[in-house]
Amino acid sequence: DAGITQSPRHKVTETGTPVTLRCHQTENHRYMYWYRQDPGHGLRLIHYSYGVKDTDKGEVSDGYSVSRSKTEDFLLTLESATSSQTSVYFCAISGDHNEQFFGPGTRLTVL
Amino acid sequence: AQSVTQLDSQVPVFEEAPVELRCNYSSSVSVYLFWYVQYPNQGLQLLLKYLSGSTLVESINGFEAEFNKSQTSFHLRKPSVHISDTAEYFCAVTSTQGGKLIFGQGTELSVKP
Numbered sequence: 001d002a003g004i005t006q007s008p009r010h011k012v013t014e015t016g017t018p019v020t021l022r023c024h025q026t027e028n029h030r031y032m033y034w035y036r037q038d039p040g041h042g043l044r045l046i047h048y049s050y051g052v053k054d055t056d057k058g059e060v061s062d063g064y065s066v067s068r069s070k071t072e073d074f075l076l077t078l079e080s081a082t083s084s085q086t087s088v089y090f091c092a093i094s095g096d097h098n099e100q101f102f103g104p105g106t107r108l109t110v111l
Numbered sequence: 112a113q114s115v116t117q118l119d120s121q122v123p124v125f126e127e128a129p130v131e132l133r134c135n136y137s138s139s140v141s142v143y144l145f146w147y148v149q150y151p152n153q154g155l156q157l158l159l160k161y162l163s164g165s166t167l168v169e170s171i172n173g174f175e176a177e178f179n180k181s182q183t184s185f186h187l188r189k190p191s192v193h194i195s196d197t198a199e200y201f202c203a204v205t206s207t208q209g210g211k212l213i214f215g216q217g218t219e220l221s222v223k224p
Binding site: 043090100 | 152203205207210216217
């Protein structure tokens with residue numbers, strides 16, 4: 001298995017609070033991704049990174065920001081959580097042919 | 112740009128029966144193709160991939176998929192399924208030139224005893 005961990009694995013928070021999810025890899029891959037997965041919507045790309053301090057938006061980036069200060073860590077921040085951001089969040093890294101390897105996920109509930 | 116369509120959202124099947132999960136893609140350039148499996152409450156795992164060469168690719172647990180360029184398809188098959196194959200399966204495509212990995216909406220395979 002690719003060395004990808006996510007923390008926390010579960011989180012319950014209240015509307016309006018900031019939340020940061022962490023993705024950590026031990027594979028030294030350049031590309032990292034954040035997705036959310038919701039019933040009926042499949043996987044949707046939030047943001048991705050192609051190197052330290054290099055990030056770009058995905059298809060559902062509103063309300064989210066990211067940072068990558070080290071190759072191994074990619075942080076996703078919900079600046080002011082809303083109930084619509086209740087979801088399962090997955091981090092992924094890219095292999096040599098753009099196949100992606102996923103972390104175990106973070107289940108976030110916003111009350 | 113690429114797109115992926117998984118033709119069945121749910122596939123119920125009895126144990127030991129054969130199964131086919133259908134995937135069609137659209138692309139104006141050469142592609143790499145992938146199947147992922149997601150077991151309940153877990154992340155996605157790469158099941159198999161087509162990069163080049165033989166159009167038939169196999170996984171270690173008995174699944175196979177065939178790349179059909181003329182029909183732009185990459186269907187996943189297994190001749191005899193087990194209860195443990197119950198999961199959601201995602202087809203994905205990316206250009207050989209790089210770019211994003213595009214996922215289908217997923218197919219829920221439910222294997223019944």
